[in-house]
Amino acid sequence: MLHIEARVMRAAARRHCQHICELIDYGVEKPDYIFIVIPLLGKDLYKLRNEQINRRFSMCTAIQVGLQTLKAIEELHLSHFISRDIKPGNFMVGLHENQQHKTIFLIDFGLAKKYIDKNGKLIPSRGEIGWRGTTRYGSLNAHLRLDLSRRDDLESWFYLLVEITRGSLPWRHISERAGVQAAKLMARNTGQKQFFHQCPKQYKILMQMIDVLVFEDSPKYHEFINVLMDIKKEWNLQLNSRFDWDEEEMTTSTRSITKSISSSDAECEKAMKEECINSVETK
Template identity: 55%
Template sequence: MGSWDGHFAAVAPVGVVSMAAENATGGAVSGAEKDRLPVEKDEIVTENQKKYKLQSILGDGGYGTVFLSHDKETRVAVKTEKYSRSMLHIEVNVLKAANLASCKHFCDLMDYGSKKPDYVYVVMTLLGKDLHKLRSELPDRKFSLNTATKLGIQSLRACEELHKVGYISRDIKPGNFAPGLKENKQAKIIFMYDFGLARKYIDRNNNVLPSRKEIGWRGTTRYGSLNAHLRLDLGRRDDLESWFYMLVEMTRGTIPWRLVTDRTAVQKAKEAARGSGRQQFLFEVPSQYDKILSLIDALSFEATPDYNALCKLIEEVREEKQLREKECWDWEEETVSTTVTTVTSYSDKELRAKAEKSK
């Protein structure tokens, strides 16, 4: 396993990195010359001389890039971020805690380290497409009730696992959940990932840290809790509120503020969803969803959510609709359906050709 060259605090401060770059080159370093991220075909060599050849880019953003690589015969994801901007130390801490607790819904932390003053890296389990992409690729951008409720249960259990190891996400959304890969025998498991905004919410004695009151915006506008809109400190209840918005969207295919970009307008829509707009918000979703929202809204900052009660309400939906027998995810059915159609079509042509020849 790699290291952060001593301690995590060295990863984040811009000033520290600038000085490190200056010392390494014997003079001032321009912005273009420092914080160089690796590129395709580069090779990362860890402290214990393990090598990861960076292949195709799986995703990138302002501060980092995720690459496909291999660990022996296993495909893995290598996440890299600019040294001066990286929050990967949080990711490492969360994954360490989750792996230690044998959490089901978290990637394995395989390796991590840094290449001063350019970038830090984390090697972890490779996952499939995220839930946002998977839903967007479906014909009506909507999961079946079977898939939506199974996703709801697994993503809720992922939140529970995160909370049990002492962290809150503060950015629960479909883009931060994805199924595992068939090659790893994890295709039926939904994983939570990307913990750049995660925060420890308990102290060393496992007591909930008191609210810091106003702290500024955290999260994603579409899924942020009402407390996030009020710039208040966030807790476990806020993760669950974001999870619920995600659940409704996965079930309905939309939420009333989906196309609204102004954060204040989104806040008003979420407030209306508790009153005059509640019927519109929960239109065509199971009646149990109304109860789930009420349970989440009743939680205090310090309260431990009753995850089992929330899961039981979703299981109730599945029982009412007799959804237990169906095992495939919607995206798996799509693949199977396409394959079958192609094969059948080809076979029909072949049969017709043979029939013509035999005439």
């Protein structure tokens, strides 16, 4: 897996990517000892979100994170790789001492796959190949165990965006993959109101844009950016402002850690979970 990690970071370096973790060194000491060296980074988005009140970011930070993580995915795709494991834990923030505290980096390419062949052609879908990714953020195609593409990275990114905005995903307490799959399908029909609870109305547009993409499509990343910028304009957000976790300006209250979510969030989550369980049991 370290071999593929090194390949991805080298390809990204050739394109001077700003949001892909830098590869400092890579080598083999013995037949069974492989190493890579990367810069020291800060916390990942999963930890940072859990440290916020109600486990969610402010709208300003959520949209800034959405833009930077989307850019990281675009850079990865332009380097001819897909991640197949987009999730908050695979995005880390740079350090103040490196003047990178305003930059989010994509890391961990152990499941990455090249989707362009040596002739610059798209590698065709292999059909059903087995599960890839993380259940909570996996795309509907991942649940069908289909070969994944650029659109699936975007679907996982979208679940990340919803989670950091509203504080949780409705299926976070569902352990069975079939139940999670049912919840994701429900988010597109009868459970849409619960799914988009406390989210900007434009999030529905993002989901629709992703759902119409097929394996061969090259996503129009600028159109996704435009939707996020519409939110910025409507909410009058200052996207050059600090992140919620910026320790230099954070108050004691914003640093407090809580595992509670608002009662309305909890009610929506409970209702959707129960409906998903019933859906799975009736199949």
